[in-house]
Amino acid sequence: MESRIATALHCRYSPVAILWKDDKPEGAKEFKPGKWGCVMWMLAAAAKGGKAVFSRSTYGCWGGGVGLGFGNAYLAFPGGMDGFCRFLSSGNACCEAGRAVAEQIKPYVGDAFLEDFLNGEGYVRDPELVRDFLDGMPMVDVPAQYVVFEPLADVDEKVENPEVIVFLVNPDQLSALIVLANYDRKGFENAIAPYAAGCQTIGIFAYREAKNGRGRAVIGMSDISARENIAHQLERGLMTVAIPYGRYLEMEANVAGSFLEKRTWKKLVG
Incomplete structure (x- = not known):
């Protein structure tokens, strides 16, 4: 599945699809049962073209288990x-x-x-x-055996629908996604930045937005522990924006004719 948003933003990294599955993808990276690891390492790997899988015994750390949706x-x-x-x-x-x-x-x-x-x-x-x-944290126990990260380009939308799409973006691209999240909606807060772990802002907080129907984009990576953990995998200065899949499709449809095709944005990224 190609992303018009990613193309318009000139994203360096692939958007990452988060899926709930009962079958483990072949060749996916996975933490060993009971061993510590940071979920954001796996996000970085998927953004670079790999796949990662998590279960209730391989979620890496306690906050990661919560963030992915494996209960408390x-x-x-x-x-x-x-x-x-x-x-x-x-x-x-x-x-x-x-x-x-x-x-x-x-x-x-x-x-x-x-x-x-x-x-x-x-x-x-x-x-x-x-x-x-x-x-107040929106903990949930997902109705599947596995949570999977994979590049959006590898997803066949005719076969499966992701739960969330995650972008890794620089400040200019973050600004554009905030504008796009508000482009077709009333109000001023159609993108939110909750205080939470990096894995929680791409997982359970985005799951909540899908469930409650508001579909707000969730800005993340304000977690400085997560930033430390991925400092050697990605360049500094990146943030995440996690978008419920249904809302992502709406935003994709809004690229044509929007500011992403007009002078100011073209000058900024040119």
Whole structure:
């Protein structure tokens, strides 16, 4: 499936289709069961032409399991939900339970994770606010065995429909997608930028937009941990824009006659 949007934007990387499947694609990259890995590594691989697959035992990390749509994977985080709430905020060294968990996991985790576990990532002020953040997260358990990333060009729309299309874009291209998301709709907020992990902004937040019928484009990669993780796979400065598939088709149909064919955009990308 070719993308008129990607062509008009002069995208360097292929848009990535996210699909729910019950059959595992041949030759797809997959994390080993129970082994840590960043979902955004797999997004980068798919944007470069590869395929990736995830299951409920191969989603890479707890936030990735949540982001892909495999339920509340934070329940399996060291120390459970309380451990994660402290991890994202002020750290686990502050309480006896947290320190005990740190001792248990010390032989199995890297120094960087252990440091963050004990001292906290500092992304949210306190554990109570993290709990509120989790209470509002649109977690879902997808009705399929696998979540698959593959280049949009490899998708046969006559056979299968993706759930979400993800663009990796620079600031100019991001600006264009925000304009295009508002091009045929009333209001000012037809593109949103929620605070969440990089994998969650391409997954469950876009799934929510498809389900609720609003179909807003979801801007992501404001997650600096994800940015660190892909720093050696993609050039700096890229953001993601995840669009529910039905809305993507509408936006595709709007390319012709829009600003993407007019002077200002042509000058900007020329």
